[in-house]
Every structure is written in structure tokens, then in C-alpha cells.
Amino acid sequence: MIDIKEYYDKEELIRLTQELVRIPSHKDVPNREKEVAEYIHRFCIENGLKSKLQPVDGERKNVLAYLEGIGNGKSLMFNGHTDTVPPYKMTIDPFAAEIKDGYIYGRGTVDMKGALACMLITMLAIKRSGIKLKGNIIFTGVIGEEEKSEGTEHIVKSKIKAHGAIVGEPSNYEYAIGHRGLEWLEIKIKGKAAHGGIPHLGVNAISKAAKLITKIEEELYPKLEKRYNEYMGPSVMNFGRIEGGSQPSTVADWCSIKIDRRYIPGETVESVIGEYQQIIDKLKAEDPEFDAEIVRMPNNMLTLDHLYLMTEPNELIVSCTREALKEVIGREPDITRRRGWTDAALLSSFGNIPTVVCGPGDISYSHTKDERVPINDLVNMVDVYSRIAMKFCGVVE
Template identity: 85%
Template sequence: MIDIKKYFETGELVKLTQELVRIPSHKDVEHREKEVAEYIYNFCIENGLKAELQQVDGERKNVIAYLKGIGYGKNLMFNGHTDTVPPYNMTIDPFAAEIKDECIWGRGTVDMKGAIACMLITMLAIKRSGIILDGDIIFTGVIGEEEKSEGTEYIVKSGIKADGAIVGEPSNYEYAIGHRGLEWLEIKIKGRAAHGGVPHLGINAISKAAKLINKIEQELYPKLESRYNEFMGPSVMNFGAIEGGSQPSTVADWCSIKIDRRYIPGETVESVIGEYQEIIDKLKKEDPDFDAEIIRMPNNMLTLDHLYLMTDPSEQIVISTKEALKEVIGKEPEITRRRGWTDAALLSNYAKIPTVVCGPGDISYSHTKNEHVPIKDLINMVDVYSKIAFKFCGI
């Protein structure tokens, strides 16, 4: 098989990664992903790849690029999100893209502008090699994955077609064919205000919330611990935030609990919400003063549920990814489990595209104060992606 490393320079891969990182594209930036999408679009056009911009939300844009094949092979999608989380309190310059210790440092290096650079360089290197694949490669640079996944939802609803997809979230030379679904829920507990000197005249919503938390831990936690999927791990939940009341001298007339719930096959959005509602209903029967309602948090999704990913291990995209990784690392690759939610679930469930998660770098550095990606991981991932393309699309 062709040595793809002959058709790209390490310097151009590093430079592209750096340039993408140097363009802030988080939620606190005006127009967010607009500038980085336009940069990618111009890069593709300047290098002879057909590309287009999709207006998704105001000035926010997806960027789509194509490497056309002969027309009778399988079509492969590369999917990467152009947004990042904010820099928060990073211990390094988040947008300098400094090279140190053979790594590129900065916000988005590993999650996931490094992967986007690898995907684009893979397409260019294949083009330069003179090999025409049997099928097409379609690159989708999408907005909003860190929040509502507006970008991938847009391309899914547009009717985009592919026979297999790679989502480039960091996987550290492993690959994922499954991950849990994600649901964010807020439970609002209602009370009655009263002066702190006569608390018996009020209904303390914070105290009622404590009862609810205890009940969930007693009744739901054991059920979750018994649920497990070999490709995505256990069913889990987390109490992520709680707030309530107005001041110390007033009985709290409200309290809010925010929950992160990760669910697996055998569970649904309806069953997840139903289990919390069942506990609330029990508490209402036990305590006439208990009153609470469940709300699906709007910042978790746009219109499509964030279902779990489960790609059949026998799918050709899985086989191609596994073989490509093995050839590059020289051993059987491991399957990543217990990872976070990704856009792969939207592609798999709603576009019916078998999807695998595989990208450069270690996910443990995503969103961190010292986010970075090893340059060798970027180089090797171009090799992996090209081998996937050759095997999956055909040559």
C-alpha cells in the first residue's frame, strides 16, 4: 500500500493545526466558528479541494470539502467540530499554539482542531499521490458540538449521505464504536417563603431537595449500577449543580438540581425521565408539601435527542479503522469505553451512517488548563486516516 507520508510535510500539518488553534472559536467569541470555518474553506480552495460553506445559525457556518472518487466505491465522511470550550483559566497561552516538548499547546489542539488538520492533510496527500479512490471523501467541519451540536444536526437534516464516518475526537490510538446517550435534566423543587424566625410557616425547598437527592441515591443508584454495556460501560448519573433560596433569613421557596444522565441500550429518553418522575411521585404521596417538576435542559440539544452510539463491530468502517490502526501501531488496537458523548451518535442514529470515533491525542487533555497534542500523533493519524480511506473507499 502507498506510503502517504511521502505526500505531505510535517511542517504543513503542524502549521495548519497551529493556524486553526490561533483562531478562537468558543461560545464567548462573536460569530463563534465563522472565522475558522472561512479559514478552512479558503485553505481547501487554495489547495484544489472543492468546498462550500453552510450558513447554520446567523454568521456561524459549517464547512464541507470533497475529494471525489471514481464513483463506484463506498463514500467516507470525516467529521470534526470547529468549536472549542472557552480557555477558562489555562496555564498556557490558549491561542499561541506554541510548540514545546514535541507537542502543540493550546485550546482545541486535542479537541479537536488537530484532528481536523489531519483530515484535511489526508485528503490533500491522497490527491497529491495521484490515486483516485473508488469512493468519495467528504469532510464536514461542523459548529456547536460542545453545546447543542447544531452543525451536525444541520448536515443530518440536509440529507447528507455516506457509507461510513469517522468522528475525530481524541482516542489515543484506540477507537470507539459505542458511547452512552446524554440527557441533562433540571428538577425544580417548589417551596413557600417565610421569615427565618418562623420557619414553620414556610416550606423549605432546599430541605425537600435533600430528601429527593437521598431518595434518588437509595432507589436509582443501585439500578444504574446493575446496567452495563460492553462497548460503553455502565449507566451513570451525576448531580452537577444545585442552587436555591434567596438569603439566610428567608425560608427557601425554590431549589434547582441539575443532573447529567448517561444511558445505554435498553434505556430511552422516556425511561430515563420516567425513573425520576416515579421517585418524585412517591415523595408526593409520602409528603403532601413536596412539589417538584422535571425539565429537559434546553442547552443540551437542539431538536434531536442525544442518543447513544452503537455501531455493529461487523460494519466495514469498523473493520477498516481497526486494520488501519493495527498497521500503524503494530498491535491490535483497543476499543475505547466510557468516553463522552459525540456527534457520532447523530450521524449513526439519524443519518444512518455507521460511525467510528478515532482521532489524535489523549482525551484526558481535552478542556484542560494545559491542553496539547503530540506532533507524532498528528503525523500518525494522517497515516491512519489515509489507510482507512484506501481500505474503505477502495483503490
């Protein structure tokens, strides 16, 4: 196999990562990912890659770039998001892309503009090498992963097809073939207001919420502890936010509990919601004054459920990723078994594209006050991605 490092300059990779980081693309920027998408599009065109902008939401666009093979091999999708979380409370300049001690610092370095740069440089290096792939490489730089995954949902609905995909979330030389599904739920408890001096005339929604929380802990937690998947870990939940009432001297006539629920194969959106509903119904039967409803939070998703990812271990994209990592790091790579939700689940569940999560850097730096990515990881991931592409797409001898 060729040494891909001969066909690109390390400084080119560093510079591209820095330029992407220097373009703010979080939710509080006007037009959000517009500018960074246009930069990627220009970069591709200027370097001889076919590229187009795909409108998704107003000025917000996906970037689709192509390295075409001869047409008789498997097509590979590189998928990464162009948005980041906001840079507030960072202890470094979020958009300076400063280099220090072998790292590039800044918002989006590891999550995941560094991966975008690796994917693009991989495609350019293969093109420059003169290697003829049998199958195509499709780069999808998508909007909105940090919010509702509008970009990858649009990719799926636009019927873009591939035989396998890599999502470049940071994996620290590991790879993931499974992760839990994600559901955000709100339970709204209704009470009856009354003056604090005569609380017996009211129904305290906060008090009722406390009973509900206790009931969930007693009845649901033990069930979740027994549910486990080899490739994504246990089924879990978290009480993430509670609020209610208006002031200390008024009986609270409302309370809201917001829940993060991570579920695994054997569970569905319906079964997840149903378990909470059963507890609500039981409390209603025990207490005529208990009144609550459960709703799915609209800011968790657009229209497609955030299902779990489960790519079968015997899929070609899995073996190609494992082999490529092993060749680069010199040992058998580990499988990541407890990572957060990613767009890989949309590609797999709704696009029917077997998908693996693998990217440069350590997820522990994602969203942090001093986000960073090792330059060495970027270089190595170009090597990994190139090997995956050649193994998966096939090379004309």
C-alpha cells in the same frame, strides 16, 4: 499500500494545526466559528479541493469539502468540530500554538483542531498521490459541538449521505464504536416562603430537595449499577448543581437540582425521565407538601436527542479502522469503552451512518489549562486516516 508520507510535508501538517489553533472559535468570540470556517474553506480551495460553506446559524457556518472518487465505491465522511471550549484559566497562551517537547500547545489542539488538520492533509495527500478512490471522501467541519451540536444536526437534517464516518475526537490510538447517551435534567422543587423566625409557617424547598436526593440514591443508584454495556460501560448519573432560596433568614421557596444522566441501550429518554418521575410521584404521595417537576435542560441540545452511539462491530468502517490502526501502531488496538458524548451519535442515530470515533491525542488533555497534542500523533493519524479511506472507499487498481 502507498506511503502517504511521501505526498505531504510534516511541516505543512504542523503549520495547518497551528493556524487553526490561532483562530479563536469559542462561544464568547463574536460570530464564533466564522473565521476558522472561512480559513478552512480558503485552504481547501487554494489546494484544489472542492469546498463550500454551509450556513447554519447566522454567520456561523459548516465547511463541506470533497475529494471525489470515480463513483462506484463507498463514501466516507470525516467529521470534526471547529469550535472549542473557552480558554479561560489556561496556564499557557491559548492561541500561540507554541511547539515544545514534541507537542503543539493551545486551546483546541487536541479537541479537535489537530484532527481537522489531519483529515484535510489526508485528503490532500491522497489527491496528490494520484490514487483514484472508488468512493468519495466528504469532510464536514461543523459548528457547536461543545454546546448544542448545531453543526452536525444540520448535516443530518440536510440529508448528506455517507456509507461510514470517522469522528476525530482524541482516542489515543484506540477507537470507539459505542458511547452513552446524554441527558441533562433539572428538577424544580417548589416551597413556601416564610420568615426564618417562624419556619413552621413555610415549606422549605431545600429540605424537600434533600429528601429527593436521598430517595434517588436509595432507589435509582442500585438499578443503575446493574446496567452495563460492553462497548460503553455502565449507566450512570451525577448531581451536578444545586441551588435554592434567597437568604438565610427566609424559608427557601424554591430549589433546583441539575442532573447529568448517561444512559445505555435498553434505556430511552422517556424511560430515563420516567424513573425520576416515579420517585417524584412517590414522594408526593408520602408528603402532601412535596411539589416538584422535572424538565429537560434546553442548553443540552437543539432538537435531536443526544442518544447513545452503538455501531455494530461487524460494520466495514469498524474493521477498516481497526486494521488501519493495527498497521500503524503494530499491535491490536483497544476499543475505548468509557468516553463522553460525541457528534458520532447524531450521525449514527439520525443520519443512519455507521460511525467510529478515532482521532489524534489523548482526551485527558481536552479542556485543560495546558491543552496539547503530540506532533507524532498528528503524523500517525494522517497515516491511519489515509489507510481507512483507501480500505473503505476502495482504490482503482
